[in-house]
Amino acid sequence: xxxxxxxxxxxxxxxxxxxxxxxxxxxxxxxxxxxxxxxxxxxxxxxxxxxxxxxxxxxxxxxxxxxxxxxxxxxxxxxxxxxxxxxxxxxxxxxxxxxxxxxxxxxxxxxxxxxxxxxxxxxxxxxxxxxxxxxxxxxxxxxxxxxxxxxxxxxxxxxxxxxxxxxxxxxxxxxxxxxxxxxxxxxxxxxxxxxxxxxxxxxxxxxxxxxxxxxxxxxxxxxxxxxxxxxxxxxxxxxxxxxxxxxxxxxxxxxxxxxxxxxxxxxxxxxxxxxxxxxxxxxxxxxxxxxxxxxxxxxxxxxxxxxxxxxxxxxxxxxxxxxxxxxxxxxxxxxxxxxxxxxxxxxxxxxxxxxxxxxxxxxxxxxxxxxxxxxxxxxxxxxxxxxxxxxxxxxxxxxxxxxxxxxxxxxxxxx
Numbered sequence: 001x002x003x004x005x006x007x008x009x010x011x012x013x014x015x016x017x018x019x020x021x022x023x024x025x026x027x028x029x030x031x032x033x034x035x036x037x038x039x040x041x042x043x044x045x046x047x048x049x050x051x052x053x054x055x056x057x058x059x060x061x062x063x064x065x066x067x068x069x070x071x072x073x074x075x076x077x078x079x080x081x082x083x084x085x086x087x088x089x090x091x092x093x094x095x096x097x098x099x100x101x102x103x104x105x106x107x108x109x110x111x112x113x114x115x116x117x118x119x120x121x122x123x124x125x126x127x128x129x130x131x132x133x134x135x136x137x138x139x140x141x142x143x144x145x146x147x148x149x150x151x152x153x154x155x156x157x158x159x160x161x162x163x164x165x166x167x168x169x170x171x172x173x174x175x176x177x178x179x180x181x182x183x184x185x186x187x188x189x190x191x192x193x194x195x196x197x198x199x200x201x202x203x204x205x206x207x208x209x210x211x212x213x214x215x216x217x218x219x220x221x222x223x224x225x226x227x228x229x230x231x232x233x234x235x236x237x238x239x240x241x242x243x244x245x246x247x248x249x250x251x252x253x254x255x256x257x258x259x260x261x262x263x264x265x266x267x268x269x270x271x272x273x274x275x276x277x278x279x280x281x282x283x284x285x286x287x288x289x290x291x292x293x294x295x296x297x298x299x300x301x302x303x304x305x306x307x308x309x310x311x312x313x314x315x316x317x318x319x320x321x322x323x324x325x326x327x328x329x330x331x332x333x334x335x336x337x338x339x340x341x342x343x344x345x346x347x348x349x350x351x352x353x354x355x356x357x358x359x360x361x362x363x364x365x366x367x368x369x370x371x372x373x374x375x376x377x378x379x380x381x382x383x384x385x386x387x388x389x390x391x392x393x394x395x396x397x398x399x400x401x402x403x404x405x406x407x408x409x410x411x412x413x414x415x
Contacts, residue, residue, distance in 0.1 A: 045122065052078050063347035064338055065172035066092045066379050070386040072170070073126070073149050076117035077385070089113065090385065092377035095339065098412055102405050110381055111401045118388035127392060130163070138191045139165050140219075144321040150390055152182055154198045157260065164191065164198045165322065167391040168314065171334050172383070173341060175311065176304065181330050182314045183391050185322040186211060186220035193233035195223055200235055200258055200265060203313040206299060207269040208292060210317070210325040215277055219320035224254065224269070234259040240266075246288045248274035270295055275325050278396065280403030286410050289332070296333055297340075327387050327394030331404055334383045336411060343376045380404040 055078060059068040067090045069077040080086045089110055093101045127145040129135075136142060145165070146152070152166035166184035171177030182202065187195040199207070213220050224230065229238040238255040245251045249272055256265040270292055275281055281289055296315060303312035319325035341347065384401060387394040395401055 070389045090382040092379040095376040184318045196232040196235040208317040209271040210319040323393040324396035328400040
């Protein structure tokens, strides 16, 4: 399973220089983090609330975020903002300089710092918990919980909240990228009805499944049948087609209806059958990742609009726990979509307004720290950090973090 208990740091040994650098960064973070208690955390948040708001306000008119805070809630950016050396880790890599930059990066240190700044008591206190057996029965892994602030919204027929272990995930493109994905744990038997309610109520058009039903043990309850319709509470799932795509991808199409609704959804499931738990795809498997990325990109680009009211419906991504493989795939898409938006000059007018201070926002400090706004660029560190702010443990292992760099090298070379 890709739960938090199985953390993998065997990808590569740390160099002495990266260890020394990490110790310096770690001391800085420790000196600026919240106390390790509930009362201390609440006091810390109250004390620094205005300071956080002032930092975030500098970015509120940015059309997209390569270096900067997550839109809704971001404690780790506040911690990093305290030290220029730590903040510099988020500085974007220019596409034209990627090969050189990649060689100079200390990825083991970066990954340890990401976990350090994103695993504070403030983050732990933000997790959604309910102290009852029904809640526990809905979770595949007790230690993998969503945050309260972006918990996926599902309601019963009386309007009461239904719990599903899923999180709304923003791509760092304002409006169009908000709630672009739902990252979720794989369903257990008792959560199957709620799982399909989540899909129906959020009008999910596409499911990206990155695990198998069984991996040494059952890691995902099967929530479909390839031949006959299945009922999940009020939801009926009717299979329409099953086809092979690429080497290790199965494409399934379902018709999804609900007893109390006239609406009928067509939902496409893209099932990657060979992504190992806690690992990343090998280079010879990148074509399958390319194919998944193509399907997701085509769906989102076909719905492009700058109107918030017409954002695409969210794509559901899940593996077993919904953090390792799930976070890695979403991170890849974030990197590519933002890079392509910059290359196309989609937001050049907005950048011009910001530079001219027409928006009333002083971005001189940000320009000094993170320049080259209009050049094609991306930040694996920044994307991963913002994803961890939205779902605890996203991009779980160092191997998966290193894969972000490897795949982006592949993506740039084939472009």
